[in-house]
Structure formats: structure tokens, C-alpha cells
Amino acid sequence: MSVKGILLAGGNGTRLAPCTNGVSKHLLPVYDKPMIYYPLSILMLAGITDIYVITTPQDSEAYQRALGHGEMFGISISYIVQEKPNGIAEAFILTEEFVGNNSVCLILGDNIFWGRDLSHNIDRAIKNLKSGFSTIFAYQVSDPHRYGVVEVNGNRQAISLEEKPQEPKSNYAITGLYFYNSSVFEKAKKIKPSLRGELEITDLNNIFLDENSLLVEILGRGFSWIDTGTHESLLEAGNFIKSIESHQGYKIACLEEIALVKGWLHAAELLENITEMPNTGYYAYIRQLISNAN
Numbered sequence: 001m002s003v004k005g006i007l008l009a010g011g012n013g014t015r016l017a018p019c020t021n022g023v024s025k026h027l028l029p030v031y032d033k034p035m036i037y038y039p040l041s042i043l044m045l046a047g048i049t050d051i052y053v054i055t056t057p058q059d060s061e062a063y064q065r066a067l068g069h070g071e072m073f074g075i076s077i078s079y080i081v082q083e084k085p086n087g088i089a090e091a092f093i094l095t096e097e098f099v100g101n102n103s104v105c106l107i108l109g110d111n112i113f114w115g116r117d118l119s120h121n122i123d124r125a126i127k128n129l130k131s132g133f134s135t136i137f138a139y140q141v142s143d144p145h146r147y148g149v150v151e152v153n154g155n156r157q158a159i160s161l162e163e164k165p166q167e168p169k170s171n172y173a174i175t176g177l178y179f180y181n182s183s184v185f186e187k188a189k190k191i192k193p194s195l196r197g198e199l200e201i202t203d204l205n206n207i208f209l210d211e212n213s214l215l216v217e218i219l220g221r222g223f224s225w226i227d228t229g230t231h232e233s234l235l236e237a238g239n240f241i242k243s244i245e246s247h248q249g250y251k252i253a254c255l256e257e258i259a260l261v262k263g264w265l266h267a268a269e270l271l272e273n274i275t276e277m278p279n280t281g282y283y284a285y286i287r288q289l290i291s292n293a294n
Contacts, residue, residue, distance in 0.1 A: 002102045003126060003179070005043040005051035006091050009036055009063065009109035010082040012056075015229050024059040026109040027066060028234065031241040032282050033253060034066060035228060039107040040073075041253035042177065046105060046122045049075040049264065052095050054082050072273050073255040074264025087198030092180075092188035101182045103129045108176030108227075112237050113137075114244070114252060115223035125179040128215050134208050135179040135215045138172035139225040147173035148202050150216055158214040163202045172218060175225050180208075256286050260293065267293040 013025030020028070026036040036053075043051055051070065055063050060079050070077035080094050091106055105125075115121075125135040136158065138150050144165070151160040151169040160169055178201070187207045191199045208214040219225060226237045241252055251257060256274070259265040265273075267290045277283045 002050075003046070003048055003129065004095075004099045004102045004104050005046075005048040006095055006099075006104055006106045007036070007039055007043065007051060007053045007109055008088060008091050008106065008176075009053055009055045009059075011085045013229075016231060016234065019231075024055070024062060025229075027059075027062060029238070030112065030228060030234065031238040031245070032251075032280075035112075035234075036063070036066070036109055037255055038112045038253045039109050039176075040067075041255055041258060042107055042113055042118075042122070043105060044073065044075065044255065044258045044262070045119055046126065047262070048105060051075060052078050052080055052098060054080050054091055054094060057081050057083065074259035074262070085198070087193070088201040089188050089191055089199035089204045092185050092204075093199075096185040099182075099185070103179070103181050104184060106178045106180070110228045111176035112226045112228060112241075113175070113177065113219070113223070114225075114240075115219060118219075118223065121217045121219065125215075125217055129179055129181055132181060133213050133215045134181055134184070135217055136205060137175045137177040137217045137219060139175050139219045139223065140171050141173045142171070144168040144171050144173055150174050152216045152218065156215050156217070157212070158205075158209050158216050161202055161205055161209055163200070172216070174202075174205075175219070176227065178205075181213075251282070251285050254282070254285065257289055260289060 009026040013020035016025045027034045053063055060081055067077055082094060128135045145168055149162045149165055149168045149170055150158050150172050153159050188204055191203045194200045205214060226233055228234045228237045245251055256270055260270055271290050274283055274286055
């Protein structure tokens with residue numbers, strides 16, 4: 001079974017203005033790399049090599065300059081323009097003809113995930129797809145009323161979903177990482193716009209919930225999830241990444257390293273790709289990886 005990737009990098013980033021007045025928020029730096037590297041790395045760690053980036057008309061060229069068509073990372077990246085932010089669930093309407101009958105993983109472009117066993121959770125979500133179940137990822141928070149909230153039973157099955165509830169039934173916030181079977185495309189077409197005029201991901205999840213086919217992967221202790229949609233969280237994310245990388249000596253979301261480990265690129269190919277790259281800490285790290293591989 002093939003799983004395609006959708007990376008949602010549209011929107012206007014108004015909460016990060018004036019930083020986003022001239023650049024997409026997903027291209028803003030989070031310590032030593034663009035924000036979009038982090039969600040893209042999650043798709044790559046999931047073994048997904050066919051990825052669709054949804055972006056705005058004014059930002060499409062900037063993304064292509066930053067990422068090309070994925071050849072630098074041993075993957076395939078295609079770009080789909082979303083004329084205006086009509087909601088997360090519209091991503092499936094925009095990509096249906098490209099993804100076909102495959103399952104899909106959707107990740108939001110401003111979400112950062114980190115944790116040693118994250119690949120284990122992702123692998124389990126992919127196995128769920130083979131059994132006909134879709135999966136959302138949840139993270140315990142102290143202020144669940146600010147988020148979409150999921151209630152979970154002992155079998156990791158979602159039993160209720162609420163959007164920013166005044167009296168939350170759990171402390172599990174729904175993150176921006178979703179694995180859906182191919183039925184998601186027809187389901188997305190059934191959703192009506194909300195009062196704010198958007199196709200809401202919560203409405204889509206509720207359809208799966210009503211079919212008893214929605215499972216939940218809970219990211220517990222040892223995991224971090226940061227939604228970098230505000231100035232404060234963007235700074236928090238940069239400091240977090242710097243701390244981990246400085247103390248442990250490896251890069252988080254180094255796309256070239258993932259490609260090398262996965263065998264999508266060989267060391268010689270990677271060296272050729274970065275020959276003319278500046279000697280920053282990021283590219284020095286990759287050159288050391290290549291040296292160690294030879």
C-alpha cells in the first residue's frame with residue numbers, strides 16, 4: 001500500500017506579521033533551517049517519497065527555490081496552489097486527482113514534532129491504514145480549551161471530538177499530523193463550510209469517528225510538539241532546536257541526512273548536490289556525514 005504526503009503550507013500567516021508581510025511563515029527560520037524542513041522531515045521519516053506541497057499563488061516560486069522538486073533529498077515534491085485559505089480539509093479536494101486511490105498523510109507546515117520513538121508511532125499509524133483505520137495524533141496540554149480536543153478509550157479509539165471546548169473531556173490536543181485511508185477524498189467533499197467559511201478538519205474527523213474508524217496515537221512523555229504560529233512559539237521552537245542540537249551534536253530535520261539513511265541518495269550524490277553550498281554549520285554537518293559514510 002502506498003502512502004502519499006500532503007504538506008499544507010498555505011495561509012497568510014497573519015499572527016506572525018510583520019515578519020510574514022513579505023515571506024511565507026513556513027519559510028521563516030527555526031534556528032538553523034526553514035520551518036518547512038521540520039514537517040517535511042516527518043513525512044520522509046514515514047518513508048513517504050511522493051509529496052504535495054499546498055501553497056499560495058504568491059509563495060509557490062519561493063518554495064520551489066527552497067526545495068526544488070525534491071531531487072536534493074531523494075524525493076518527489078509537487079506544488080498545488082490554494083487560491084485562498086478555505087480550511088485544512090480542502091487539502092484533500094485539491095489533491096484528489098493526484099493522490100488517486102492511495103492513503104495519505106497530511107501534516108501542517110507550522111507543526112514541529114520531536115521524540116526518540118516518533119518513528120514507532122508513525123509506523124503504527126501506517127499499519128492502522130492497512131486495517132482500514134485512520135489515525136490522528138494527540139498531545140497532552142495544560143490548556144486544552146485552546147485546541148481541538150479528543151477523548152480516547154483504552155483501545156486507542158477516538159470516542160469524542162470537540163473544537164476549543166469550554167469544559168474539555170480530556171487534556172489531549174489534536175496535533176497537525178493525520179493519516180487517512182483513501183475514503184478521505186469523498187468524505188471531504190461532503191463537508192459544508194463552517195461559520196467562518198472554512199472546511200474544518202474537525203468535521204472531517206467526526207465522519208471517521210461516526211464510522212468507528214478513527215484511532216489516536218498519543219505522544220506522551222519524551223515527545224515535544226510545537227505549533228509555531230505565534231512569535232512566542234516560534235522563538236520557543238528555535239531555542240528548543242538549538243538546545244537539542246548543541247547538546248547532542250546531531251541535527252533535527254536534516255533532510256539530506258534522512259535521504260542518506262533511507263538510501264534514497266548515496267554519499268557521492270549528496271556530496272555533488274552540496275559542493276557549491278556555503279560552509280555554514282548545517283552544510284558542514286552534512287559534509288561530516290558524507291565523510292563518515294565513506
